[in-house]
Amino acid sequence: MKLIVLLLCVVFAASQSGVPCGVSVVQPITKRLVGGQVAIPGSWPWMVLVTDSLGYIYGSGSIIDQHVILTSAHIFHRVFENSLHRWRIYAGEHNISTVDPHEKAYYVRGVEKHPGFNITSLENDIALIITVDPIAWNDATRPVCLPDAMHGFQVGENCYLAGWGSTKYTGNDETLNQLMMPKLDDNICASHWNDYLPVTEICAGYENQQKDFCVDDVGGPLVCKKSDGAWYVEGIASSGGDCSQTSDSPGVFEDVTQYKDWILNAMRGSGYPYQY
Incomplete structure (x- = not known):
């Protein structure tokens, strides 16, 4: 009986937004490879590209x-309400030089930055983007799950x-x-950094292997x-990203588990309470 009730709850939760979170129709490559590689189209369906109206990433x-889109606050630190119309959010994107089958652009209605965000220290580097129109679900566009205490990030x-940042000729x-x-x-x-904040940040990546994220990857999710069986966004690419061939440092990510309450409150305040 308990199992039946649990299954009914799962189906109901998914039906509220049409699809479950953290589940991709196209399975990503998850072999234990330490180098970067081109992703299979549609395998990270929660990824969006943030650009201006001229296409600058x-x-x-x-x-x-x-x-609602989860991202880094410092992408928008000089953005004003009267300039939001210049921004574009691309969902279902894979190749930025072509129009992909499920690609669609969305306009930005608002940006909610964490009230404690500091552009100098990049403390509380987290923000929510609110789109004008609802994002259409399809096989290449789906939500990722938010973590909770039961889905902690382990060393x-x-x-x-994933991201569209420079590969420095490696891809x-x-x-x-x-x-x-x-x-x-x-x-x-x-x-590596004397301003690293272990309470609210995550350390991930490599030392002395020239593998890290680039500036255009900022705001992307570490999942x-x-x-x-579901994918959870544990971190947000924030600082430390150095994809040069001399990179010897791991990346620094905002720890989403530490911001869960703020995210939920901000979503409710925007009129879009979390569905999962």
Whole structure:
């Protein structure tokens, strides 16, 4: 009886927004490769590209609701309400030089930055983008799950970051690439940056392997697959990103578990409460 009730609850939760969170129709490549590689189209369906009206890339984000994108606050630190019409959010994107089958552009209605965001220290580097129109669900466009206390990020866990940032000649800059990034101990990032904040930040990536995210990847989600089979956004690419051939440092991500309450409150305040 308990199992039946649980299954009914899961089906009901998914039906509220049409699709379950963290489940991709096209399965991503998750072999234990330490190098970056081109992602399979549609395998990271929550990824969005953030640009201006001229097509200049400012970063990435992840879909958590049909009207809400999770991203980095410092992408928008000089954006004013009267300039929001100049921004575009591309969902269903894969190759930025072509129009993909499920690609669609969305306008920005508002940006909710964390009230404690500091552009100098990049403390509380998290924001929500609210779209004008609802994002259409399809096989290439779906939401990612938000983590909770039961879905914590463990040292040694292999997670993934996807984005359209420069590959520094190691891959195709025009397509969505992915990189496996293991969670590292906070002490490693603290040894590279004296302003690392272990309470609200995550250390992930590599030392001395020239593998990291680039500036255009900022705001993108660090996602981990949990035992329930769904993908959860554990981190937001924030600082430390250095994709040059001399990079010897891991990346720094905002720890989404530490901002869950703020995200939920901000979503409710925007009129789009979290569905999962």
